[in-house]
Amino acid sequence: MLSRKIAVEMTPPYDQDTTDASARLLSALPRELEPVQLDLSALRQLPAACRVGEWTVTATLSWTPSCYHVVALAPGRGDCRVYGIAIDLGSTTVCGQLVDLETGDVVCQASVYNHQIAFGEDILTRVFACKDQLQKLEEIRRATVSSIGQVMDALRERSGYAVETCGAMTVAGNTTMVHFLLGLDAFCVFAAPYAPWVTQPEPMPARSLGIDMAGYVYLYPCRANYLGGDIVSGIVATGMMEREKICVFLDIGTNGELVVGNRDFLLAGAGAAGPALEGGVVKTGMRAVDGAVSYVKLQDDRFALTVIGGGTPKGLCGSGIVDLIAQLRLNGKIDLLGKFRREASLVKEIHGELGIAYAPGLYFVQSDVDEFLRTKAAANTMVEYMMDQIGMTMDDVDRFYVAGAFGAYLDRESAVTIGLYPDIPREKLCSAGNTSLEGARMLLCRREIWLALPGILKTMEYIQFGEVANFVDRMTAASAIPHTDMGRYPSVRRRLLERGVP
Amino acid sequence: MLSRKIAVEMTPPYDQDTTDASARLLSALPRELEPVQLDLSALRQLPAACRVGEWTVTATLSWTPSCYHVVALAPGRGDCRVYGIAIDLGSTTVCGQLVDLETGDVVCQASVYNHQIAFGEDILTRVFACKDQLQKLEEIRRATVSSIGQVMDALRERSGYAVETCGAMTVAGNTTMVHFLLGLDAFCVFAAPYAPWVTQPEPMPARSLGIDMAGYVYLYPCRANYLGGDIVSGIVATGMMEREKICVFLDIGTNGELVVGNRDFLLAGAGAAGPALEGGVVKTGMRAVDGAVSYVKLQDDRFALTVIGGGTPKGLCGSGIVDLIAQLRLNGKIDLLGKFRREASLVKEIHGELGIAYAPGLYFVQSDVDEFLRTKAAANTMVEYMMDQIGMTMDDVDRFYVAGAFGAYLDRESAVTIGLYPDIPREKLCSAGNTSLEGARMLLCRREIWLALPGILKTMEYIQFGEVANFVDRMTAASAIPHTDMGRYPSVRRRLLERGVP
DSSP: OOOEEEEEEOOOBBTBBBBOOHHHHHHOGGGGOEEEEHHHHHHHHHHHHHHHHEOOOOOOOEEOOOOOEEEEESSSOOOOEEEEEEEOSSSEEEEEEEEEEETTOEEEEEEEEHHHGGGSSSHHHHHOOOTTTTHHHHHHHHHHHHHHHHHHHHHHHOOOGGGGGGGGEEEEOHHHHHHHTTTOOGGGGTTTOOSOOOOSSOOEGGGGGGGOOOSSEEEOOBBBBOOOOOHHHHHHHTGGGSSSEEEEEESSSSEEEEEEESSSSSEEEEEEOHHHTTSSSSSTOSSTTTTTTEEEEEETTTTEEETTTTTSSSOOOOOHHHHHHHHHHHHHHHHHHHHHOOTTTTOEEEEEEEEEEEEETEEEEEHHHHHHHHHHHHHHHHHHHHHHHHTTTTGEEEEEEEEEHHHOOOOOHHHHHSSSSSSGGGGEEEEEEOOHHHHHHHHHHHHHHHHHHHHHHHHEEEGGGGGOOTTTHHHHHTTTOOSSGGGGGGGHHHHHHHHHHO | OOOEEEEOOOOBBTTTTTOOOHHHHHHHOOOOGGGEEHHHHTTTTTHHHHHHTEEEEEEEEEESSSSEEEEEESSSSSSOOOEEEEEESSSSSSEEEEEETTTTOEEEEEEEEEEGGGGOOSSHHHHHHHTTTTTHHHHHHHHHHHHHHHHHHHHHHHHHHGGGSSSSEEEEEOHHHHHHHHOOOHHHHHSSTOOOSSOOOOOGGGGGGTTTOSSOOOOOOBBBBTTTTTEEEEHHHHHHGGOOOOEEEEEESSSEEEEESSSEEEEEEEESSSHHTSSSTTTTOOOOOOOOOEEEEEETTTEEETTSSSSSEEEEEEEHHHHHHHHHHHHHHOOOOSOOOOOOOOEEETTTEEEEEETTEEEEHHHHHHHHHHHHHHHHHHHHHHHTTTOOOOGGGGEEEHHHHHHHHHOOOHHHTTTOOSSSSSGEEEEEEEEHHHHHHHHHHHHHHHHHHHHHHHHHEEEEEEGTTTTHHHHHTTSSSSSSSSOOHHHHHHEEEEEOOO
């Protein structure tokens, strides 16, 4: 556990022993915690705690590799259950969990939009907004901190727990988010030679970051500019770095990141795979919020839609897009290369291009399919390229983890049908959910993870896909639905044959 | 040295090595400094320093027992001379020195009145003012910090050096001053069982204390409520804890503190010896400022006075009082027990008691002598008692250090005459000046001192004089001028005999 809470009974000072209260406190703590340091914030609480608690106090401790720090003191024998906060610092959404460190249980959860959005919807706009602008950078830093603060407020409200007394907060975020939280210019993340200012910050007092919490903040380290703490956290969440068998970890968020490996090796890469999958580049695409179509079934030329929150459909979220394309393909509305078949029923011309109305007034057209397939192909090619690198095929893969909100809602079968996921036994396809948050939660409970992180980073080999020679050729092949090499997708070929779709 | 300044040339990142800048910085530092941690304040300066300095930066480091901290970064190959600030945090005066850490030289010096005085002239008033008053306590804390800030401003002005860039500040102050600087209630210092809240605070970032300086602050530890960091610093300044021969260290300030010992033992005690010696309880007493009589000679019934700053005498400072009493005794105006001799010339009745006019309109009367002798006796008895404790006499003493502004101006011969100092070879009587400040200066330059402090504290045995059985009897004997046992003062006896004084 990164934090401990311990009730301490001190002998009050008396004439024959006037040892100072700080020394009494430290020597009354369990031996196995040594060395322990009393931080100034806690020292200032010592007089009141001793007086009110009659020399029994409850100490909150934060662990760091060099020592434990007493970070807060409360009077008397308080509740010694230890809670901490896990944060997934996403560029769009900041999610947090209040976690019982002993059991690992999530007490409650909350998420807010990242306040950085005021400086630009996408991350690059934000980076440019504060490049060489110290004032703007400070504003973005504060927006980041206030987002975390809002999550804390929500957690406090939901749990009734004074979350600001927590002794530990773990934060997993990509390299840019880590830079912004620390108040560092993040232009380096996107400009050659892509060397970040920092990748492995030490644990630091929350208050030094402007976060109103007693304990320390532990930032998941980043491996490289595009392989941030969120991915390292995801690796930890899957446990792939400890397994014997090969795992694939695909995180599809605003970007796409991929890690292939096991306890012996970890090959990692990143690419701009995400926006389309989150509904970003599809005309009627939208985030997975109320009104978004999350599930699509097409039978006998009639659409059956599942709309988040019920009500009238307003657009497609990522899982809806994948479903829709899969259904269009299985019903012969689009062909192997993703082109609408003019002769198919329901297909019509819309504003000069072929497409289909999946709901009244809501269209999905050729350029939407094309855009989406480019992204799908990128993700697919990353995986394929990496498997080649290690001389393995999908048959060697024991687990195929898909992380991100996207992966959580996605219909596995549809994802295989369009060739986003490989055609392997479905039990090997794991929707891992928010692995960034999950890794942060795990780190709270097991400080061995923190100590293991430098080793994980060292094991991770970073591949920059932009430099791979035949990447574009591969992508073209992967732009088909599911793939130009149908032999890789036997189950999809079978279903298409069954349905008589060419 | 508690701080280092090192110019670091980094290899800029390039396509084949995109290691983050923080790691580049840390690995470019000399090996012997490891482990080194990059503090957040310095990390935030890293981008600008690398850009402007083209990957050559000058790092300021602060040492702590667990690691070095990089606390500031400046672009380019800067001046690598290291300066630090030594502070004597006195309850009346806050003195500071800007010190060259390599040579130990004092660049300049400054002192200001402690802003705490707004909360009470004497320390007890201040302590009561903020007892159980958190708001007041915070105000006193700020007054303490702003006093140090004012010293820093003066040092900056005098030296032209940007003192806020310093990597180390050492502070020596009594237990109450240490508590106030940390924002802690100091009532414990004066109330049974006299156990402080803290005596050995860890080094901490100056900014965590509200001090505008890049590096760390190192507080001299306190041994007990009345034996503060100023005394421990004084011990270090004299070097007595390393000597083979016995030394006596007497610090006469607002209080009187005494340490007797050598490298094998240190016996320490404290008593309310001070105010009278600083001119506090003498009616025409005053601080050693302009107008104060600092030196008195009486011959043929005529006074020769030295007045600080020249001009008309306004009162007596400590050294003037000692001189005056010595002269009165040597000229037979007062007797062995300190009583004015009604029959002596110049002696007259003033407001109902015997006394003398030492300058036009300035009187020194019987109650002044009595008051002063009580204090003198207390200091003297402390010394005597301690010598008895260790079974030694003044003949065994190799050095008799007298610290404090008082000691610096005091005429040795007069001090022996009135029995404040022992009658030993004069070269053994050392006016040590502001030993609190001197110990702080030395600590800046030698971090071995910091590591040795816990051992010094352990060696120090604390004697509470109030509990000593025959203390009052001893004091009565020591209230004489120089002492009822004239055998202890052969040189004074000789002079009195020469002059025919009974």
